[in-house]
Amino acid sequence: MILRQLLDVPDPTTGKGKRDRAIIAVLRHTGIRVGELSALKLADVEISDRKGHLTVRSGKGGKYRVVPLNVDVRRAIADYKEVRPRVLNEHLFIGQRGAGLSPAAIHYLVTKYARLAGLDGVSPHTLRHSMAKQALDAGTDLVTVATILGHTRLETTAIYTRPSARDLERAVEKLETG
Numbered sequence: 001m002i003l004r005q006l007l008d009v010p011d012p013t014t015g016k017g018k019r020d021r022a023i024i025a026v027l028r029h030t031g032i033r034v035g036e037l038s039a040l041k042l043a044d045v046e047i048s049d050r051k052g053h054l055t056v057r058s059g060k061g062g063k064y065r066v067v068p069l070n071v072d073v074r075r076a077i078a079d080y081k082e083v084r085p086r087v088l089n090e091h092l093f094i095g096q097r098g099a100g101l102s103p104a105a106i107h108y109l110v111t112k113y114a115r116l117a118g119l120d121g122v123s124p125h126t127l128r129h130s131m132a133k134q135a136l137d138a139g140t141d142l143v144t145v146a147t148i149l150g151h152t153r154l155e156t157t158a159i160y161t162r163p164s165a166r167d168l169e170r171a172v173e174k175l176e177t178g
Contacts, residue, residue, distance in 0.1 A: 003028045003130075005117040006110075015083035020109055022073075022080035023093060023101075027110065027124050029073045031131035031149045032056060034124040038103045040092040047074045059150045067148055132160040 006024050011017035026037060036056045044055040052069035059065055069077070077092075084094060091100025107124055114122035128149070135145050146157035163171070 003127075005119055006113050006122070009113040009116045012079075015080075015085070018076075018080045018083050019093060020113065022076040023106060024110065024113065024127070025073045025076040026054070026069075027106075027127040028131055029070050030054065030067045031128045031135075031145075032067060033060065033128065033150075034103045034106050035060075036150075037093070037124070038091075038101055038106055041090045042092055043090065045069075045077060045092060047078060052077075056150065061152070063150055063152075065147070065150050129160060132157065133164070136161055 003024070006028075007021055010020040010024070012021060023037065026032065027034070032054070036059055039058045040054060040056075044057065046053055046055075047069065052074045053066050054069060056063075056065050056067060080093075084092075085098060087094060087098040089099055093101045093106075095101045095105060110124050110127070111122065114120075114126075132145055132149060135148070136142070142154055142157055142161070145160070146152075146154055149157060151157045
């Protein structure tokens with residue numbers, strides 16, 4: 001729901017809109033940190049019709065990991081790469097001045113689109129949290145989610161297993177009246 005609302009805001013017919021849609025999709029579907037996204041280079045992304053991944057070379061604590069990409073992210077990145085400015089800078093996501101986007105710029109654009117979509121309090125970290133929670137709710141095991149997120153300790157990932165207010169409501173609704 002959050003993703004659909006966010007993706008509907010950037011104009012998909014402009015280069016900037018395609019870039020911003022790709023940024024939102026990557027954050028939401030990979031769970032990478034905003035600093036990791038900012039550091040991505042063109043060579044860190046491998047995409048084919050059937051699979052793809054990105055390589056995080058500068059994760060928290062200097063950790064390296066490879067994160068798979070689903071079809072939506074592959075499509076969003078491919079659409080952006082078709083219109084990506086032809087500059088010498090090797091960063092994947094390029095700003096108006098031909099340089100890589102900073103974490104602050106990425107944070108700003110996500111919160112701007114969230115505000116325009118009527119979503120309060122949505123940030124890049126919210127998208128990370130949403131990805132982790134959705135993966136866990138769908139039955140993905142904690143170790144796999146921890147690996148995708150770049151967590152060393154399972155206790156860190158277990159934070160995402162905390163039930164939301166909606167989860168609590170669903171649990172109460174399942175109780176029989178009597």
